[in-house]
Amino acid sequence: MSTAPDGFQHLVPAENIVVTGGAGYIGSHLVDLLAEAGHRVTVIDDLTSGSTANLATRLRRGDIRLVTGSILDAALLDRELRGADLVFHLAAAVGVGRIVDDPLTSLQTNVAGTEQVLEACARHDCALVLASSSEVYGKEPAFPMR
Secondary structure (H helix, E strand, O other), X not given: OOOOHHHHHHHOOOOEEEXXXXXXXXXXHHHHHHHHOOOEEEEEEOOOOOOHHHHHHHHHHOOEEEEEOOOOOXXXXXXXXXXXXXXXXXXXXXXXXXXHHOHHHHHHHHHHHHHHHHHHHHHHOOEEEEOOOHHHHOOOOOOOOO
């Protein structure tokens, strides 16, 4: 394993790591750190709000593997989490406009999708880090949201 900034590889001893939502802004930076530390990284992202441009350098180098698909797809999760040591679950429906315009799909993605990831981790004995960003609070300065 190569040495990453701040000895990051010692904080994350796993070698086979899956990052859901890894094509997003935060996820892609995590993917960079993990790949730099020498981990085998698989990104699962439906590219709704993430972009392959965020992963372009790593994909070009062959440092990571991108699986385009939804966390609602149990068969995909079952296949991709088999053999994984650790999952960073960052995938979520984000953006106030998206959430307000299509709340049912947002809830399905964020709740049922997380449930699918948790179940797959349990089946395959993967450690899980569940994270979120301030995006869940939205950007509206007035409360409650209009």
